[in-house]
């Protein structure tokens with residue numbers, strides 16, 4: 085392996101800017117209607133079924149997928165624009181976001197035709213919430229330690245065990261879950277796991293809430309007690325799920341949501357500093373702007389390379405590593421840079437509320453979707469060190 | 471850009487550097503004899519005056535091609551006034567002034583230094599930290615809205631050096647009579663010169679980081695401690711992954727700024743955001759990246775004999791030229807503040 089890193093200079097094509105204007109107009113209208121308050125950062129982590137349906141009606145969910153399944157056959161760069169505009173507005177997209185980003189593409193690749201016909205158009209209409217069933221009490225970073233078992237029965241599989249930290253399971257329609265169908269082999273400890281499509285209404289599935297340190301209820305424990313999954317719900321190769329995580333991971337890792345999750349504190353800081361900040365604040369702000377701009381250029385570059393059919397796996401991991409560290413440190417930087425502001429600035433209450441929220445959620449940013457240490461391990465492998 | 475033939479200028483530069491400016495070889499030599507040989511090869515290939523149109527004595531390459539030369543120069547930690555001559559030629563061309571042969575540099579090289587044009591047509595003022603002023607025959611300069619070419623021997627050049635030992639003296643102009651002078655185009659000012667210089671330094675720093683990353687990874691795969699290659703230790707791997715992240719950030723920011731200038735009709739708000747970001751982020755990456763690389767190399771990397779310092783010290787010095795990262799950050803911060811919160815995201819998204 086070589087150590088050459090590649091970040092092509094990708095600019096968003098003109099059609100992206102037309103689309104951006106449409107998305108902004110839509111968001112402004114929804115904000116005016118009172119659908120959500122862009123100043124309340126928790127919004128981005130919340131869901132709103134009716135809102136997701138309106139987004140779907142605009143063709144902004146599954147927008148890169150084939151038309152025959154309800155998609156729009158638009159580019160990943162166009163999807164990029166939609167994702168970043170919704171994220172920056174703190175719009176509640178939780179309901180459809182996982183399906184749009186990763187579950188849909190997996191179904192497109194591995195689901196039998198009748199399931200694609202049935203489910204994908206409903207995702208595109210904003211009707212379905214998907215969740216990721218990977219982590220277990222004894223299996224987090226080490227995905228291949230998963231023990232929740234799928235046992236072959238007549239016409240399908242019986243699932244027993246539990247998944248944990250499952251975001252949105254309490255509102256979910258489907259899970260893409262990783263279950264053990266065979267023990268690992270001596271030669272390959274990754275062998276023996278299979279990916280399944282799970283209808284969350286299946287008898288034998290119980291969802292128990294887990295409250296986060298912020299007081300919010302986002303993730304859950306999902307317990308399986310003889311839950312039956314039909315044969316046609318197996319996604320891909322039995323025992324071979326480890327082969328299936330390829331370029332999808334690059335999409336998952338490098339998107340704008342990987343560095344914009346605390347962006348609102350920076351925006352509110354700009355408001356608080358006013359048009360004529362002191363030297364210390366101006367310099368601090370300038371550095372943050374440079375870092376943000378650079379991250380976004382890196383992220384757009386990866387999106388563009390993916391669109392062009394390349395597989396920038398190491399580059400995508402770098403974007404997530406650098407991006408999540410940045411968004412995690414951002415609340416602390418904003419706290420320092422606003423420390424000496426006059427008490428009577430008009431948006432102090434909003435800023436303080438947002439800072440408190442961002443400070444509380446900061447720890448998760450370098451854990452969810454693969455920890456910093458795991459990402460750096462992937463980068464090191466790409467550099468030829470492992 | 472696609473296809474190999476588009477990069478022919480950069481490939482030529484790379485060939486010349488590999489032959490005549492190999493950092494390892496230079497590090498072992500005691501004298502400066504390599505400099506003259508290198509310069510004549512570069513001049514034969516038309517590289518120093520790449521940004522000068524043919525009718526003004528140059529080779530008329532595009533801005534993009536010139537930036538690629540600088541990327542290669544950074545990968546070799548080039549200790550010769552190539553970037554400076556490129557920018558000098560570009561500056562002179564703004565005013566239609568023919569470029570002389572030989573090495574040049576530019577002044578001012580710092581945003582707050584000012585040269586003034588006296589009524590009698592002579593130039594006065596002080597420019598600090600002018601890179602390679604001692605080795606340049608000519609200085610291309612900007613005094614207000616006048617672009618001028620002066621002979622270096624007509625100015626007083628102090629002995630300053632940067633961290634890497636490259637000449638970086640203060641140039642004092644005391645009623646210096648220019649060889650030629652002409653008006654800069656409307657709207658062209660010292661900010662434009664700083665933008666061009668800062669872009670060049672960002673690209674060079676990113677290039678240096680690319681080599682530093684390769685050297686560090688290669689060393690980690692070679693050096694043995696506790697009966698293992700040190701690259702097998704997770705702590706070392708994680709540090710090198712961070713170095714890759716810093717390299718990626720510098721490469722992206724600098725490449726983005728270069729791409730923007732190469733496409734731009736004027737030095738507008740977009741150019742400012744791109745270049746300021748590149749200078750700030752590449753300087754931050756230089757500091758982080760240098761620290762990580764030296765940690766990986768241990769004591770050997772701290773020796774004069776080892777090549778690493780040629781890259782790290784030069785890259786750290788480049789942070790100071792054409793406005794350091796703190797200056798650019800304060801300027802960028804002020805501009806963003808002035809635009810206001812509602813215009814902030816649209817600015818980022820516009821790039």
Ligand SMILES: Cc1cc2nc3c(=O)[nH]c(=O)nc-3n(C[C@H](O)[C@H](O)[C@H](O)COP(=O)(O)OP(=O)(O)OC[C@H]3O[C@@H](n4cnc5c(N)ncnc54)[C@H](O)[C@@H]3O)c2cc1C
Pocket residue numbers: 215216217218219223224225226248249250251252303448451452453454455456457458
């Ligand atoms: C907000 C949130 C939402 C989540 N949503 C979901 C979801 O929807 N679905 C889902 O399946 N999971 C979800 N997760 C789980 C997430 O994927 C795991 O938390 C993550 O993979 C880490 O696993 P762990 O928590 O068990 O930590 P562990 O794996 O126990 O790691 C603990 C610490 O040890 C370090 N460590 C572990 N292994 C190594 C190693 N080899 N080298 C160096 N260091 C190591 C880690 O980096 C970490 O610092 C979510 C997590 C969070 C925080």
